[in-house]
Amino acid sequence: MWPADGPDPLLGHTLADRYRLERVIGHGGMGTVYRAEHVVIRKPVAVKVLDAAHSERRTEVERFLNEARAASKIRHENVVDITDFGSTGDGLVFLVMEYLEGEDLSSTSEREGALPWRRAAAIVLQIAAALEAAHAQGIIHRDMKPENCFRIRRGNDPDFIKVLDFGIAKIIEDSDVERPSSAGSGLLGTPEYVAPELIRGLKPDARVDIYAVGVMFYDLLVGKLPFAGESFMSTLTAHLMQQPQPPSQARPAAQIPEAVDYVVLRALAKDRDQRYATIGEFSAALRAAIAEADAALAPPPPPLPPPPEPEPSGIRPRVAIAVGAAILLVFSAVLWTMAKRFYTKEQVTQAVATAPVIAAAPVLPALPAAPVNEAPKAAPVAEAPKVAPVAEPPVEAAPQAREPAGPAGEPAAETTAEPGSETGAEAETETEAEPAVRAAPKSPKSGPGPLTAGEFAAAMNKVGARVKLECSRFSLRKMEVTVQVVVGADGAVKSAEPTGSQAGSTLGNCVARVVKTALLRPTRAKSTHRHTFTM
Ligand SMILES: Nc1ncnc2c1ncn2[C@@H]1O[C@H](COP(=O)(O)OP(=O)(O)OP(=O)(O)O)[C@@H](O)[C@H]1O
Numbered sequence: 001m002w003p004a005d006g007p008d009p010l011l012g013h014t015l016a017d018r019y020r021l022e023r024v025i026g027h028g029g030m031g032t033v034y035r036a037e038h039v040v041i042r043k044p045v046a047v048k049v050l051d052a053a054h055s056e057r058r059t060e061v062e063r064f065l066n067e068a069r070a071a072s073k074i075r076h077e078n079v080v081d082i083t084d085f086g087s088t089g090d091g092l093v094f095l096v097m098e099y100l101e102g103e104d105l106s107s108t109s110e111r112e113g114a115l116p117w118r119r120a121a122a123i124v125l126q127i128a129a130a131l132e133a134a135h136a137q138g139i140i141h142r143d144m145k146p147e148n149c150f151r152i153r154r155g156n157d158p159d160f161i162k163v164l165d166f167g168i169a170k171i172i173e174d175s176d177v178e179r180p181s182s183a184g185s186g187l188l189g190t191p192e193y194v195a196p197e198l199i200r201g202l203k204p205d206a207r208v209d210i211y212a213v214g215v216m217f218y219d220l221l222v223g224k225l226p227f228a229g230e231s232f233m234s235t236l237t238a239h240l241m242q243q244p245q246p247p248s249q250a251r252p253a254a255q256i257p258e259a260v261d262y263v264v265l266r267a268l269a270k271d272r273d274q275r276y277a278t279i280g281e282f283s284a285a286l287r288a289a290i291a292e293a294d295a296a297l298a299p300p301p302p303p304l305p306p307p308p309e310p311e312p313s314g315i316r317p318r319v320a321i322a323v324g325a326a327i328l329l330v331f332s333a334v335l336w337t338m339a340k341r342f343y344t345k346e347q348v349t350q351a352v353a354t355a356p357v358i359a360a361a362p363v364l365p366a367l368p369a370a371p372v373n374e375a376p377k378a379a380p381v382a383e384a385p386k387v388a389p390v391a392e393p394p395v396e397a398a399p400q401a402r403e404p405a406g407p408a409g410e411p412a413a414e415t416t417a418e419p420g421s422e423t424g425a426e427a428e429t430e431t432e433a434e435p436a437v438r439a440a441p442k443s444p445k446s447g448p449g450p451l452t453a454g455e456f457a458a459a460m461n462k463v464g465a466r467v468k469l470e471c472s473r474f475s476l477r478k479m480e481v482t483v484q485v486v487v488g489a490d491g492a493v494k495s496a497e498p499t500g501s502q503a504g505s506t507l508g509n510c511v512a513r514v515v516k517t518a519l520l521r522p523t524r525a526k527s528t529h530r531h532t533f534t535m
Pocket residue numbers: 025026027028029030031032033046048080097098099100101104147148164165167183184185
């Protein structure tokens with residue numbers, strides 16, 4: 001041990017012939033960190049030198065070097081780069097890192113208090129990225145806390161994060177009995193960030209880091225820790241027993257989205273099986289929550305321009321008329337010439353006068369240029385307007401609109417689906433005639449038939465992938481969500497409500513929100529259905 005008072009005896013010393021120790025940055029549980037310069041390349045570095053008390057214990061030296069070796073394998077921009085480590089002839093054990101200029105996150109929090117949620121999320125995503133890289137190498141940090149997250153400026157980003165101090169990191173495969181470190185963080189890590197399973201003495205896995213990130217995230221969002229007792233023991237008890245208040249309630253003015261609440265609370269689950277299984281899953285859920293909040297802020301898309309006039313496949317109408325007129329003229333001239341040979345002048349004049357009427361009939365229909373939607377106008381079919389809505393239903397409804405249950409469909413009683421009568425075992429359907437439809441007594445059987453349970457189930461299956469994509473972050477595997485859906489006569493979903501245990505839950509609301517985007521085929525009546533999604 002060096003004397004507590006007086007200048008540090010290592011200052012000015014060149015360690016391992018390469019690192020000149022210039023200034024003490026700070027003291028940690030294991031040793032002292034110096035700002036140093038690499039004497040050959042003149043680059044500033046940070047050198048951590050193990051305290052003499054630890055250097056004398058072989059097992060601790062081994063541990064320091066093993067963990068230094070492991071940590072140096074993690075090459076990630078959000079992990080402090082370890083460039084060298086070893087021991088000197090005079091018994092100094094050291095570790096060399098990139099030198100960081102900035103401050104740790106606890107200093108930031110102390111000065112600034114709670115951060116805006118987007119800023120907090122951006123910081124936490126970087127911490128999670130660092131841990132993902134560590135976990136991929138089989139290394140769990142075990143001592144995640146704001147003091148071990150350094151905030152530096154990189155380019156225009158003042159919040160670039162570097163995770164450091166893998167001092168009590170553990171190789172996941174290592175099944176050795178836990179040994180208390182003589183570091184201040186001790187056996188467990190730091191009490192405010194320690195996962196319940198560590199308190200219970202279970203073997204740690206990567207989920208202890210997820211829990212600690214949850215604590216840090218909460219602290220950044222709310223400006224206070226989720227579990228902080230008056231004493232060491234009461235803090236540990238809070239980790240085991242206390243349910244944290246959702247961040248959005250703890251700090252209502254911050255407008256923290258519900259989806260972000262959910263990410264934090266799931267990371268803080270007491271039972272590690274209820275947490276995200278990996279830190280990558282945590283990041284994905286947080287990114288999705290941010291995207292959802294961004295989407296809610298985005299202005300509605302501008303209305304779509306009207307669809308272009310259908311381009312006739314052949315000659316344009318004016319050209320068609322001109323061609324028709326020309327043919328008519330030629331036909332009249334030929335008729336005139338031929339007729340003059342056999343008839344008197346009076347007879348011919350009379351015949352020519354009637355000729356256009358006779359000629360026009362075969363010529364015009366034969367023209368390929370006749371625009372498609374002019375045909376119904378020419379045909380005196382009273383139901384022509386009914387064709388138009390079929391031409392314009394939403395994309396998803398179009399194929400179904402072509403099903404035989406059209407104007408010539410069966411009587412209403414036969415097409416009304418009974419609950420559970422169709423292939424979708426989980427779907428139930430009830431049809432109710434809308435007043436407008438009931439008020440049309442002239443053609444009660446006109447218009448498309450009611451939506452069947454099978455059709456409804458098919459539409460739900462279509463949105464099922466999106467339900468999973470957008471809502472599974474709120475759900476555990478195989479959770480079931482039943483929604484009651486009202487489909488209007490126009491095929492749009494008028495309402496979707498989660499029912500049963502998911503009524504009003506974040507998961508239920510998410511599923512209902514996706515279901516509301518479904519489009520079904522138009523019918524004569526609005527109908528009510530139920531569908532159960534398995535997450
Ligand atoms: N690479 C680095 N660049 C700049 N400063 C650093 C670097 N590494 C550590 N420091 C700073 O050096 C000081 C001591 O670091 P150290 O990791 O030993 O302390 P600690 O985190 O308190 O230790 P422990 O967690 O072992 O109790 C801290 O203020 C830390 O921010």
